[in-house]
Amino acid sequence: MPLMRSRQFTPGSLLRMAGLLFATSLMGSAAGAAGAEATSKIFAAQVPGGAVRVLVVLSSGEWPAGGLRVEDGSGTVLAAHVERDAAAFAALDAGSRNALGAQQNLAGAGDAHAREMSTILALRLLSDWNLARALGAGVELPAALHPAAVRVVLLQASGAAGATLGPVPVQKDTGPPAPSALHAEARAAGVELQWQTASRSITVPSYAYSVARGSGGAKEALTPRPELLTLRNSGAPSPYLDRTPPVETTLTYEVRLIDVLGLASEAATVQVQSPDFEAGRPPAGQTAKAGRGLITLSWAAPANARTSGLVVERSQLADGPYERLTPDGLAPTSVRFEDHQVLAGASYYYRVRAVTPSGEMGQAGDPIRAQALSAAALSAPAGLVAEAGISQIALHWSPVPGVSLAGYIIERRGDTSTTRWARLNSRLLPEPHYLDVVGPSQGGGFDYRVTAVAADEGQSPPSAVLHVVLVDSGTPSAPHVLSVSGEGGHVQIHFAAAEPIARTVQVALLRSESPQEDGLVVGAPVAAGAGVIGDDWVRGGEVNWYRLVAFDKSGHRSATTDAYPIRVGAVTLPIPKAPSLSYAADPAPRMTLKFDAPPPHVRVLVEVESEDGHWKKVVGPLDGASALDLNPPGAHANYRIVYVGESGGTGVPSAAAAAH
Numbered sequence: 001m002p003l004m005r006s007r008q009f010t011p012g013s014l015l016r017m018a019g020l021l022f023a024t025s026l027m028g029s030a031a032g033a034a035g036a037e038a039t040s041k042i043f044a045a046q047v048p049g050g051a052v053r054v055l056v057v058l059s060s061g062e063w064p065a066g067g068l069r070v071e072d073g074s075g076t077v078l079a080a081h082v083e084r085d086a087a088a089f090a091a092l093d094a095g096s097r098n099a100l101g102a103q104q105n106l107a108g109a110g111d112a113h114a115r116e117m118s119t120i121l122a123l124r125l126l127s128d129w130n131l132a133r134a135l136g137a138g139v140e141l142p143a144a145l146h147p148a149a150v151r152v153v154l155l156q157a158s159g160a161a162g163a164t165l166g167p168v169p170v171q172k173d174t175g176p177p178a179p180s181a182l183h184a185e186a187r188a189a190g191v192e193l194q195w196q197t198a199s200r201s202i203t204v205p206s207y208a209y210s211v212a213r214g215s216g217g218a219k220e221a222l223t224p225r226p227e228l229l230t231l232r233n234s235g236a237p238s239p240y241l242d243r244t245p246p247v248e249t250t251l252t253y254e255v256r257l258i259d260v261l262g263l264a265s266e267a268a269t270v271q272v273q274s275p276d277f278e279a280g281r282p283p284a285g286q287t288a289k290a291g292r293g294l295i296t297l298s299w300a301a302p303a304n305a306r307t308s309g310l311v312v313e314r315s316q317l318a319d320g321p322y323e324r325l326t327p328d329g330l331a332p333t334s335v336r337f338e339d340h341q342v343l344a345g346a347s348y349y350y351r352v353r354a355v356t357p358s359g360e361m362g363q364a365g366d367p368i369r370a371q372a373l374s375a376a377a378l379s380a381p382a383g384l385v386a387e388a389g390i391s392q393i394a395l396h397w398s399p400v401p402g403v404s405l406a407g408y409i410i411e412r413r414g415d416t417s418t419t420r421w422a423r424l425n426s427r428l429l430p431e432p433h434y435l436d437v438v439g440p441s442q443g444g445g446f447d448y449r450v451t452a453v454a455a456d457e458g459q460s461p462p463s464a465v466l467h468v469v470l471v472d473s474g475t476p477s478a479p480h481v482l483s484v485s486g487e488g489g490h491v492q493i494h495f496a497a498a499e500p501i502a503r504t505v506q507v508a509l510l511r512s513e514s515p516q517e518d519g520l521v522v523g524a525p526v527a528a529g530a531g532v533i534g535d536d537w538v539r540g541g542e543v544n545w546y547r548l549v550a551f552d553k554s555g556h557r558s559a560t561t562d563a564y565p566i567r568v569g570a571v572t573l574p575i576p577k578a579p580s581l582s583y584a585a586d587p588a589p590r591m592t593l594k595f596d597a598p599p600p601h602v603r604v605l606v607e608v609e610s611e612d613g614h615w616k617k618v619v620g621p622l623d624g625a626s627a628l629d630l631n632p633p634g635a636h637a638n639y640r641i642v643y644v645g646e647s648g649g650t651g652v653p654s655a656a657a658a659a660h
Contacts, residue, residue: 042166043260044150045173045204050143052170053261055132056152057122064162066155067136073149073167079139081155088133093224096131127208127228129262138261175263176206179255184272188363190243191272193253197229197237206257210264211240214252226258247276248306248357279306280354280362288350288368290456293375297337297368299352307332309355314339318349318367329355342372344404345455371456374404378460381408381432381450386468391559393436393446393468400432400452400460409451409459410434412480414444414499421449422480422496426564428453439559440475444499476503476550476558484546484564489571489645491535493564495548497528503552504528510547511535515563519547539601540570540647573602573643573651579627581659583635591632591659595641597625602643609638609656620644635659 043055054070070079089097125132132138141147151166179195193211208226212219222242230238245251251274254267283299297312309329313322325339332354342348349367356362383398395410407428411421424436438446446468452460470477477498485492497504507526512519522535528550538544545565550558579595598604603621608629610616619627621644629639638656645651 040165042150042152042168043204044168045171045261046146047173047261047263048175050146052141052143052145052147052150053129053138053173054141054150054152055125055129055138055260056165057125057137064154065157066159068139069153069155069161070139070141071151071153072145072147073151076147078141078145078147078150082136082139084136085133085138088130091130092134096134096225123228126260127226127258129258129260130225171203173204173259173261173263176204176257176259176265178266179209179257179268182253182255182268182270184251184253184270186245186272186274186277188277190241191245191251191253191274193240193242193255193270195237195255195268197257204259204261204263206259206265208258208260209240210256210258211242212254212267213242213245214254215246215249219254245274247274247278249274275356275358275360276304276306277356277362279304279308280356280360282354282362282365283310283352286350286352286365286368288348288370290370290373292373293340293342293344295339295342295348295350295370295372297339297350297352299335301335302332302354304354306357307354308357308359310334311353311355311361312337312339313351313353313364315349315367316346318369322349322351322364343455344372344374345406345457347371373456373458374402374454376402377458378402378405378452378454380461381452381463384448384450384463384466386448386466388468388471390471391437391439391441393438393448393470395434395436395448395450395466397432397450397463402452402454404455406453406455406457408432408434409453410436411449411451411462412436413447414480414496420480420482420496422482424562426562437559438470438477438498440556441470441477441498441503443470444477445469446499470499475556476505476552478558478561479504479507479548479550481548481561481564484566486538486566486568488569489538489540491538491544491546491566491568492532493534493546493548493566494532496531498550498558501528504550504558505553506551507533508549508551509533509535510549510560512545512547512563515545515565517545518560519545519563525551538568540568540645540649543567570645570647570649571601573645573649574599575652576604576641576643576654578655578657579606579639579641581639581657583632583659585635588630589632589635591629591637591639593619593627593629593639593641595625595627595654598623598643601646605642605644605650607640607642607653608633609640615640615653 041057044052046052056068068082069077070082071077125135125137129138147170149167149169151164153164154162156162177198179197182195185192207229209229210226211222213222232238250271252269252271254269256267257265283302285300287298289296309332311329312325314325315322347369349369351364351367353364354362378400381397381400385396387394407430410424410429412424413419413421448466448468449462451462479495479497482494482496493509495507505528507528509522510519511522522537526533543565545563547560547563549560577596579593582592584590593606603623605617605621606619606627607615608618618629636658638658640653640656642653643651
């Protein structure tokens, strides 16, 4: 698995790695002694050239105030006083020098901050030999001493000897094995490196690595100091990502492992072609506009000079498949394309994609949609005639020519009382005739007109108005439906009484679950002049079919109107008041919330604010006016409540509240 570069060690990231490193290296083969914890560790080995390097890692939080003394196995002093190496300290970057400036203040400290800093320093020591020398935790003994074993004495501020670590044998250290299976892959985010590492040596393990990049004969170190290895849950190394590689060139990467005594392995190398992914970024500002018989696409010219061309793709589904409309491509300076191969009324999805210098297609952006218009507008229907019967009127007209015709809309209005037109057919009528069942009447009349609708949803001008005189049948006519609405969790139908208005006394509402059913009366009838009738016994999201019927003063009933499907919208949820909180720590932490009971058909969600500022659900949906969180993040955590409707939609959250 790949490795991830780590430019900066933070307490959080280092402490997450501490358990793994100490468990695998320090605790597994610790060299303990009186006064020192079992997790302290000495690494000692002879490096090429004969010198012996010694590294001391303390995890106890007790840094020796007086430094270290190194002895051989028999007690002969090899280095009487190991302190900071001034040259090594000067070679550190400014950030590391500032971070280590407070190290001397940790001697003898036992608080949590000191232990945390000790852990961080221990991890840094395992990855950076120069840092260890600068800190006084690493020392190089001359080759002439050649001890077979070493031990380390921790010195107090007075110079008196404290705890002793070791002795440990001095082994040979020729450096770690080179990484194997090095692989590089160029991605939009950068070049990702992956490799495998050999089993770590028990004597001198490797917890760090370095990466260098070569391009055009020049080589650049990407890791100014050794980087600490991190592992995934599988135990494989995590990925390393070069986020700013040169583009449109061949890059060579070198990866070396570095052991805790500062010896580097042989370099593992790999080459990869680094394309300019930005050259393949889709053009910005893509729009699609429908015209008569065509759809025009436009976009902003690509800003990247390496973009070699553009390709226009089209599909009738947002998710594809897409076909290329420009197989030979367009010039990178193109900002417009016209698609004439469209069908009126059909919806098309388009994508404009950039082509990279290597000829590869760049990433596709979000598709843009347009609905094609007819090549020409429809003419108004002509020849409208009517045959009036006792309870119905048969309408006929001449077909409107045009292959893009989708159907007709028939409208009606009263001839004296109103100028508003009511649509009679809820769905487009495909044929040029319509039967209007008006029911019994006592005379009067209606005006009719017909409008043609194209496949692109464009409408023709209305036909000439045809006036039809009704046959007086002695019963009221069905009301005229003017508009319908299901918004806000309520159904409302606006209507006008049929002519003659005096014959209609009341209007009733019928509801059914399908257009084939006559339906049942909902609620009480309203007066003929009310103009609106409603249904409040509905739930958000459901669809019902509604008809109106009129009654005269003798109770005679008219024919029903056409059935109209109405989808009920979600109820507008109020904003709840902030809850009141009560925190208790015994016998276990818990947070009790009290709030106003929600309105009918509404439930309550309880949310808590996490450390990163996001809100997460902890309780609900529930009824009632109280809730209990058995796992609160703290005594002063912020809580809020949100109302949830029956359809699952949520309202605006309450203000946040915290326990006091």
